[in-house]
Amino acid sequence: MKPRLSRSFFERPTLSVARELLGQRLVRIEADSKRLTGLICETEAYIGSDDDGCHAKAGRTPRNQSMWGRAGVCYVYFTYGMHWMLNLVTEQEGFPAAVLLRGVHPQEGIERIQERRVGQPRQHWTDGPAKLCQAFGIDSKHDGHDICLPESVIFVESADRVDDRSVTVGPRVGLNRVAEPWKSIPWRFRVTTETYFERGEDHDVIKR
């Protein structure tokens, strides 16, 4: 078994965590012990209550309180009446910051991912923040879940670092009503070399 990313990884500056999560392996152990994994290919950073794009700007509420928790905690929230989003909390406890997981490249548990994403072509199984939560069975029950505990059912395994040449940095998505500079600040990180994750018989293409 590969080593898991430790709490000290998540206690660092959020931009470093967001960048370095690219290429690492998101692991979800389901209730029946089925293991679903995917290599992280897109992230966004949300940093502090000064960040107008960050939920923490509204202050601490029951919904967003996980963001004030210790590094390594999941902040899972509900939006648009139907979608769940998974964030991993960063920096020190008491400072609200997190990395939104926006896309993964499926590796293990393909059959179950396919079941959860019925009718969708493979390239769209986990290429959005709500899509990956649906595919991995992640929802409200995981809000506040600590991924650094040994018994955690969600964690991140150490894998190959993605080279800078394969990473594109740009503005975060979906912040149309947010004021500058937060609307355009380049806090989105994604793997843009289309063949980057191709391995063996697996010839999926990273899109977006």
Place this chain on the structure above:
DNA sequence: AGCACGATTAACT
């Protein structure tokens, strides 16, 4: 108790 909004998605022109 009512209401406007949303870190999106899928379907459609």
Place this chain on the structure above:
DNA sequence: GTTAATCGTGCTC
């Protein structure tokens, strides 16, 4: 390119 779906959340009355 546009837009409906769908409802928890936080704010106002």
